[in-house]
Amino acid sequence: MSQTIAPQEAEKVLRYWRLKPLFTRPAGGTANASLTVVGVRGQYVLRRRNPRYCAPGQLAYDHSVLHGLAQAGLPVPRVVRAASGSRWVEHGGHIYELYHYIDGAPFNPQDLNEVAAAGAMLARFHRAAERIEPRGQKDWPRYFDPKSSLKALKEAKRQLRGPAPGDLGPFAASDVAEVLERLSAEARVCERRLPDKAYWALPLTIIHGDWHPANLRFADHRVAGIFDFDWVGRQPRMVDVADGLLFFGSVRREILDGGDIWSLTQPLHPDWGRMQVFMDAYRGHMPLEPAELLALPDLLRQRALYNRTDPMTRKVPQDRKLDFLAAGQVPELLNWIADHEEQLQRGWQ
Secondary structure, three states: OOOEOOHHHHHHHHHHHOOOOOEEEEOOOOOOEEEEEEEOOEEEEEEEOOHHHOOHHHHHHHHHHHHHHHHOOOOOOOEOOOOOOOOOEEEOOEEEEEEEOOOOEOOOOOOHHHHHHHHHHHHHHHHHHOOOOOOOOOOOOOOOOHHHHHHHHHHHHHHHHOOOOOOOOOOOHHHHHHHHHHHHHHHHHHHHHOOHHHHHHOOEEEEOOOOOHHHEEEEOOEEEEEOOOOOOEEEEHHHHHHHHHHHHOEEOOOOOOOOOHHHHOOOOEEOHHHHHHHHHHHHOOOOOOHHHHHHHHHHHHHHHHHHHHHHHHHOOOHHHHHHHHHHOOHHHHHHHHHHOHHHHHHOOO
């Protein structure tokens, strides 16, 4: 469900910035509530942070990364300090931030120049991140951990066997059970083939953590804005590359709606040609090590699993969880990864 901020709430909070809005409009998002604010001094985005991403150390870390990327010339949101000088304010038990608005158009999936631009910008992001030493603290565990997916799948199995499995949509209980078994088996494969020790041995840098079309805006076939820094943290850079290949290198059947979790996680249909465009653009600026490419299929698997199991756990109503899980066509995506495993590891030009 899309999150937003009521105009009355915004008016009270914006007083901390001595900003009186002329008008506001929703800004979308599924984790943090946000609102576009138009004032006499320009346009802004007011953001109410999800409590999951509100620890002071984390706020300081995220803002340090934003500052470092901005200094490197990347098109990231610029924080507007409150009248007190703070980069964020607390009001009514919530944390709010204000950013200068960045104009741009949504990703055009038909434009391969934008696919290439997303790959090249990710390389610039990683190159700039190598020089950033953030303040604060954000010692997060492994991203998209298959153990987290296994836990979510175990709960889903319990729900399916219980007295109230909920709305299964067009799926029979046997169909859902089959999907649960397949995804559980794939999560165990990821655990075995890419254990924590191997994951953390991959080259690390500060990554974006959600390199997704809904988090970029474009203008003239170039990236005009990069958004949603909740997941920035020191992790293997190949996590971002896997995200880019999966999300920019796949075709969706419907137009992407960044405020709708069903749209954001709609089935992905990988396209090797699109992936090659993204990877060529990235590697043109940032070479990859052989070990990173060898880990790529398993990073894709763990992301494909997490992309369904995490929203199922946190963002979907209880009575739609099993329907949501089965609707993702994740087994088909996993089949594609298996069929192209050697190509993913060694087939790049």
